[in-house]
Amino acid sequence: MLRTLTIGWARGILEIKQFNRAREAVVFTIAFPVILLFIFGSVFNNEIAPSVTFSQYFVAGMIASGLVNSGFQNLAITIPMERDSGALKRLRxxxxxxxxxxxGKGIQVLYSMGLQVLLLLGFGTLFFGLELPSDPSKWLTFAWLLILGSISATILGIAFSSIPKSGRGASALVSPIVIILQFFSGVFFVFTSLPGWMQQFAAIFPLKWLTQGMRSVFLPESFASQEVAGSYELGRIALILIIWTVLGTFFAIKTFKWSRI
Amino acid sequence: MILIEGLVKSYGEHQAVDGVDLSIEKGEIFALLGPNGAGKTTIVEILEGYRVADGGKVLVLGEDPAAKGRAGAALRGRIGIVLQDSSDSQDLTVLETLQHFATYYSAPRNVDELISLVNLEEKSQAKIRTLSGGQRRRLDVALGIIGQPEILFLDEPTTGFDPRARRDFWDLILALKNNGTTILLTTHYLDEAEALADRVGVIVAGKILEISTPATLGGRMKALTTVSWQSLDGQIESVESDKPTEIIRELIKKFDGEIPALSITRPSLEEIYLKMIGEK
Known part of the structure; x- marks a missing residue:
């Protein structure tokens, strides 16, 4: 057990080193959401509810997307590439x-996610009127959302990694899925303004619930009445993330491949 | 060290390994020869635990290589694997990679000594992506032997090497053998098998044709020997014979002293091998 943790930690450090040295990945994972923040935050800065601007709404959604980018998208693309390069076979x-x-993968996800959240929070408060919550219970919500969100994004990324046929094809398969989910889940638009079928489709997947959770942290309590259910539904968010995590774990154990045969 | 009995493996309709028996003893270098697609890599990958046999008995160091979990990990701590082609960890340095892999084993080699053993001292701080093919391969071997394995698997280790690099590599492999490591090698190079292997096995279409020493494979010892020399009028003459010593005796009488351009050659391992797989 101790040996597993020690080696896991060593792998995490090694993964972070590799991540930092692969500049395209750093730019893609870390800088892209910040660039989106600047574009959307600058174009749509209208008030969507009393004392809530769209840019605030958008930052909350981007933090949730950050978990999906650094966990799901990152692993679902890099693991097939490592499978092609023989890295996984060697380890096996x-x-x-x-x-x-x-x-080790989880540690690397935490690292890139942490960087991304810090950048989004920093730019969001400096330029887009994001207010950091003063209520400790909101920070507590933020903490469990980050932990549960990153665990489920990591596990779903690992589970999805057995689907792309090659490392080269992985990005073409995974990126559109993430972008479509972002549109459907109310990251780029106010969720309740989307067509009903889109809302129902998005409600199957974790991103919609993560964005809603992040809004409960960064938007005023009064905004809860604007949500679909008239509240932020924190209990349901936790439940849905846990269900996806369990399903993802099961699928990952069943399908994970160390080499292309 | 390695025991295979009645090993069978197929991929769909294709019978990749068709009833192979093989036993490899401690401290020997065994070379598995055969054309592409003959089943060499399948056999090696079953022994390495990557693939599961359809039938037959397979023991590596007395264990089942397909064992999962703790037992599988324990066995993998006692073997070393050098795979055919890998291009991983491009952004790490040689030293970082070796130091990291050392943490997986209970009694790893000293990393600095290992780096000098595989002759990569000058590249220890270099990123792996900057290594040449031969350097990359030596790193692969270093990763294969870092845990002081009892058995080392080498799958086509010197493909793409220049002649000098190949000789250096052979010296490294022979040094490992002298330290008691058992080595299973697959190769396309017959000179490599001859230089390294104590025994060779020829496999064609999933079946072993013959197992013997490189010197006796395919009746090589009994095959006709070619004696050639330069005759008095300057022509190169050559005779094939099963009694070359008699020819030499006559030549000694004929020439006073040195016989010009004398050569006595048995068929090369390659010629014997090509004949064997051609007959199939």
Whole structure:
């Protein structure tokens, strides 16, 4: 157990080193959401409810998307690439505990997610009227959303990684899925203004619930009445994230491949 | 060290391995030879635990290589694997990679000594993406032996090497053998098998044709020997014979002293091998 954790930690450090050295990945994962923030925050700065601007609404959604980008999208693309390069096959031929590999991935996701959230919070408060909550209970909500959100995004990324046929095809498959989910889940538009079928479709997936959770942290309590259910539904958010995490774990264990055969 | 009995493996309709028996003893270098698609890599990957046999008995160090979980990990701590082609960890340095992989094993080699053993001292701080093909391959071997394995699997280790690099590599492999490591090698180069292997096995279409030493494979010892020399009028003459010593004796009588341009050659391992797989 201790050995698994020690090696998992060492893998996390190694993954972070590799992540930092792959500049395209850093730019794609970290800078892209910030660029989107500037574009959308500057174009749509109208008030969508008393004392709530669209840019505030958008920052909350982008933080939720950040979890999906650095967890799901990142792993669903990089793991197939590592499968193609023989990295996974090599690891599978060593006595490395396989859990350590996934711990390492989780650490790398936490790192890139942390960077991304800090950048979004920083730019959001400096330029787009985002107000950091003063109520400690909201920070508590933020904390569990980050933890549960990053765990489920990591596991779903690992689970999805067995679907792309090659590393090269992974990005073409995964990126559109994420972008469509972002549109449907109310990241780029106010969720309640979307067509009903789109809302219902998005409600199946975790991103919609993560964005709603983040709004409960960064938007005033009064805005809850604007949500679909008239409240932020924190309990339901936790439940849905847990269900996806369990399903993802099951699927990942069943389908994970260390090499292309 | 390695025991295979009645090994069978097919991919769909294709029978990749068709009833192979093989036993490899401690401290020997065994080379598996055969054309592409003969089943070499499938056998090696079953022994390495990457693939599961359809039938037959497979033991590596007395264990089932397909064992999962803790037992599988324990076995993988005692073997070393050098895969055919890998292009991973491009952004890490040689030193970082070796130091990291050392943490997986209970008794790893000293990383600095390992780097000098595979002759990568000058590249230890270099990113892996900057290594040449031969350097990359030496790093692969270093990763394969970092855990001081009892058995080392080498799958076509010197493909793309220049002759000098190949000789250096052979010296490294022989040094490992002298330290008691058992080595299973697959190769397309017959000179490599001859230089390294104690025994070779020829496999064609999933079946073993013959297992013997490189010197005796395919009746090589009994095959006709070619003796050639330069005759007094300057022509190169050559005779094939099963009694080359007699020819030499006559030549000694004929020439006073040195026999010009004398050569006595048995068929090369390559010639024997090509004949064997051609007959199939």
């Amino acid at each position: 031929g060593t006595p490395m505990p396989i859990e350590a590999f996934f711990i």
